Amino acid sequence: MQSSHKGEDEFSSLTKTCENALAVTYRQTYYKSFRKNCTSCHDAGGESGRPFASSNFNEAWTSFSSLGRAKVEYNATNSGHKAPKTGPQHQALIDGAQAAWAAAEAIVEQCNSGQEIVTTKKTLPANVYTTNPANAAAWPQLAFDLNADLVDPALVGKLRIQFTVEARRQPPPAGTTTNLAYEFKNPRVTVTGAAPLPSYRIRGFKLMRNGSTVQDFTFFDNIDAVVNAGTPTLLQTGGNWAALWVSSADPVVNTDEFQIKFLRIEDGSGLPITGDDGTGGGGGGLPTRVSFNELAGGNPNLNVFTQRCFQCHGANAAGGLNMTIYANSQANAALIRSRMNNAMNPMPPSGLLGADDRQLVDIWISSGTPQN
Ligand code: HEC
Ligand code: HEC
Structure with a gap:
């Protein structure tokens, strides 16, 4: 980094600094190429309405992160999108950026560590798998009770939150029958129990498949929502979906197990909810005021x-x-x-x-x- 102060302004919000490593990686890898190849339609005010190649980097980053890396990579390499600007020629860019993305993900993980809240494993509802491979209609819900369905026993009973996300298999590529992706959309939260309902701030989550975190930076990482209602509340604007790509060697199967890893959930006073707070002494609870x-x-x-x-x-x-x-x-x-x-x-x-x-x-x- 050449100038820390300039960098901080460009990446704005002090509270989202864990993400800065990803923004920097975007700027140093895809952004430069997209500024050349995609700007005609993906600049600010462009016809696509998705300005990830905007000359204003903050705007570009917000757009990119809300689409998710997987989806942008998919369109970048897909001649069917806007050849000749898009197509397989961009695969080299994606491959070349792999190491930088992995390093940035690791930094973000370390930055967030100690604050993640991980659910137990669940399979998807059976009707995701029962119909033909295209299965385009079904969007059943994967549901977790965050008061109970958690890996860390110290967290059980601390979160009066019901969480759901809709899921389906992505239709297979033309001419094939193997599903190579899941799709997830419309994450929702309901605050449960007796009034007065507590307020929570949910700061992003990742999907885990069969025990491994999906490190492709789907757009759920970017969620920052305050929830305090007893009715299901969308955590982000509805409709758009995130893709979870799998390889043909490890395709979609009905024994796949999913977990949700919340990057950070804060209580109404702004403190992260963790497994070790409230215990008093040693590495335990933090005070509410510090001088x-x-x-x-x-x-x-x-x-x-x-x-x-x-x-x-x-x-x-x-x-x-x-x-x-x-x-x-x-x-x-x-x-x-x-x-x-x-x-x-x-x-x-x-x-x-x-x-x-x-x-x-x-x-x-x-x-x-x-x-x-
Ligand atoms: C090993 C020495 C060292 C330690 C320990 C250290 N700093 Fe620094 N700090 C520096 C140096 C050298 C600079 C100037 C270069 C730079 O900005 O990176 C600096 C710069 C800063 C600046 C920027 C000042 C400005 O006006 O630009 C801040 C703020 C700061 N440090 C805060 C802290 C805090 C808070 C801690 C403890 C949590 C800390 N530093 C620990 C060496 C240190
Ligand atoms: C000639 C104009 C044009 C060019 C060039 C172009 N796009 Fe697009 N792009 C669009 C339009 C229009 C949309 C919105 C409608 C749609 O989804 O097709 C879009 C949508 C997208 C989306 C969002 C898809 C979704 O499901 O929400 C992505 C990602 C994308 N483009 C990536 C790229 C990338 C990467 C490049 C450059 C390598 C690029 N596009 C070049 C016109 C273009």
């Missing part, structure tokens, strides 16, 4: 600044920033949080700290950056 004097003090459960920053940001003021002075840290709070959550340009420079350490700084900011 600068705690971050900069002697309590090892709270003093992130003392332990992780002051060796460089004390009197020697790395980067011109002496964080031991309250006014300096206070004035730079947003920048501090941004750098602490920016996997591509992290602070400390050695890499992102654990989720709890980063969360303590978030709580300090949401407490109003108090000194005491």
